[in-house]
Amino acid sequence: MPGLLDETAALAAKIFFSSITLLKGAIVPAFIVFALVLVGGRLRQVIEKETKWKWVLSTLATTFVVSWCIALLAYFYPIITASQEHGLGLLPSSIAPSLGDLVASYLYGVLKVTLVAAVVALLLIPLEFVGVYIHSVVDRRLAKLPAWVKLLATSYLTTLIASFIILFIVPEAVTGILFLLYYGFPA
Numbered sequence: 001m002p003g004l005l006d007e008t009a010a011l012a013a014k015i016f017f018s019s020i021t022l023l024k025g026a027i028v029p030a031f032i033v034f035a036l037v038l039v040g041g042r043l044r045q046v047i048e049k050e051t052k053w054k055w056v057l058s059t060l061a062t063t064f065v066v067s068w069c070i071a072l073l074a075y076f077y078p079i080i081t082a083s084q085e086h087g088l089g090l091l092p093s094s095i096a097p098s099l100g101d102l103v104a105s106y107l108y109g110v111l112k113v114t115l116v117a118a119v120v121a122l123l124l125i126p127l128e129f130v131g132v133y134i135h136s137v138v139d140r141r142l143a144k145l146p147a148w149v150k151l152l153a154t155s156y157l158t159t160l161i162a163s164f165i166i167l168f169i170v171p172e173a174v175t176g177i178l179f180l181l182y183y184g185f186p187a
Contacts (some may be wrong), residue, residue: 026163030156037131037155040066056125063124068117075113075181116181123173127165131158 040062048058090096097105135154142150166173 022163022167023160026156026160029163030152030159033159034152034155036066037151059128060121060125063128064117064121067120067124068113071113071116071120071181072110074178075109075116112181112185115185116177119180120177123177127158127162130161131155134158134161 043065044058044062047053047061048055051058051061053061131154134157135150138150138153138157142153
């Protein structure tokens with residue numbers, strides 16, 4: 001019987017310390033999500049005002065635009081940083097790509113980024129519904145606090161739920177999206 005108690009205590013300790021690590025690990029991404037929510041909230045208001053779309057469509061469009069900008073930066077960042085290397089020299093004209101090849105490569109990259117942003121936007125919509133529900137609860141419970149504090153609390157709780165989902169339910173989601181961005185669509 002002592003062996004079973006030791007295993008149970010070890011499992012309880014692992015669960016406890018893993019939970020503490022998850023709570024701490026969601027802090028930094030919550031600030032990033034908070035900044036994206038601030039930018040996205042303003043963008044959604046502009047989209048909703050200009051297009052007269054309802055909340056769901058304007059939120060989907062906003063998520064797509066923000067995801068597209070992030071995916072574009074992630075896709076072209078290696079190319080931009082590699083072009084800054086000075087010691088590379090010039091390619092001989094016999095093996096250098098033509099202007100048409102460079103433009104086609106760029107357009108193909110933009111198409112890949114657009115498709116990945118569409119996939120990411122669709123994957124994030126359920127988390128945005130969860131975030132809206134959490135925000136309504138936080139708004140009621142912390143009614144006396146400023147709006148930005150309530151939004152920060154909502155961002156943290158939503159990031160915590162998203163982290164739990166990504167780590168324990170679909171851990172291959174992040175690597176799958178990165179694979180889709182860099183290698184997923186055949187040329």
